Amino acid sequence: MAEQPWNAAGVAKIRPRIGRWDVAENGEVSLVGTRCTSCGESFFPERRVCGRCRSEATEEIRLKGPARLDSYTVVHQLPAGFAAPLAIGYAALGGDVLVLAPIDAAPDLLRVGMPLALRVGVTRIDDDGEPMTSYRFAPTGA
């Protein structure tokens, strides 16, 4: 039987859209982003219209590590499905695209400016019990 698109309460089940990623044969993770060919601004996740100049002339790009940590926090109070505490941060990918992701690192080691690599892992357990996989950061060489 086909899966119903709504839950028991009649609320539509919409999978969160956190953006796409690729894992190469050598294990290297890249994020699928968009570059505006009119003004040159790059975005992640993908978008159809440029957020800066509204042009629809865009191309697909791949964003790879290393990323540079721009800001971070260790979150202690979290919704159901997460394991607390959770380190998250913004890191600059491809030079100038800020991406937010969980960080696999001991909180004491986190420093603004530190280099990070992309990886993929389970970030939380969804309402329906399914693990949600996402892109994550980890210190380079970890």
Add this chain to the structure above:
Amino acid sequence: MRDVFVIGSGMIRFGRYPERLLEDFAGEAVRAALADSGVDPGRIGMAVFGHSQGGRVAGQRVLRELGLTGISILNVENACAGGGSALHTGWMAVASGLHDVALVVGMEKMQKGLIPPNPGEYEAVLGKTLPAKYALRARKHMARYGLTAAQLALVSVKNHRAGALNPNAHYQKEVTLEEVLASRPVAEPLTLLQCCPTTDGAAAVVIAGGELARGVRQSVVRIAATTLKSGMYRNALKDPLSSDDDVATRTGAAAYEMAGLGPTDVDVAEVHDAFTIGEILAYENLGFCPRGQGGRLVEEGVTSIGGRLPVNPSGGRLSLGHPLGATGVVQVVELTRQLQGRCGARQVPGAKVALAYVVGGSTPGIGSGASTVHILTM
């Protein structure tokens, strides 16, 4: 556009009211504002309600109980900026001449704990709770400007000290710097006492233009500026400001221009301190101090009651409480009464110019969804 005045204000004591309906306590705030104005309720042409969680036509449900039916009623959702957005809308209705008197209400009955994200908020889905959003901004400010954990915590100490003087505040108890820093971490560096509590509340103002604004019971306060802006794409790595700082700065600058005033003219302010760092950043975005100096401003006591520019004399979101849609209106209730000299122990003496700022709706890619600034003059 004609001048618009606040001719009446009312609120309930903020707190937790698990046994009370929204209609019940919001109606109490409306009755208080109407009584304060002395205006015949039959003169009200429009009512605007700011709320996020009141459900469909909540404003109509409130006014039905008071017999205020048949008029234009509008329900405004703009997250934490809903109350400010409602006032902006009511101002447009009166300033344009469409209505002579309007009622503006902010109200919220809150759910416990964290506000759940929408599935389209891709950062929240990965663990960026609202406290985490502000924690990330705090860490950035610490790294760039040297803001200290103690300076952040002092915002909570200051606002709880003010809240202890406000009989309408949810929490009327002072806290020490040590208590703030030692309270449990929510999203580092923010501790529990640096995050607003979960609070129910409602506040209302009656605004009027033309002849009706004269001869009312209380001395009237003029709305010298009202601005509403939304966040826009900014790349914090390349642009001068992040989306969040940009929208606050633009909303403030537009308000100063509309009023023909500047930051140095402001005598008292209510700003968005849902988290301590929010108040520090508001100082800088609204021009109360140069960028990077917000921590020093609170440390030097400039923004305390008795300082040169008291901020959040009501106790702010941290002590008065933060029922989302109510906040933009309760700020204006507090500032109207400050200008009228009705604030007792927390009165800012001789205040003539007051500024209210709210911001809300964490939205990936554009920062804050909505921001409003109101400037009131005596």
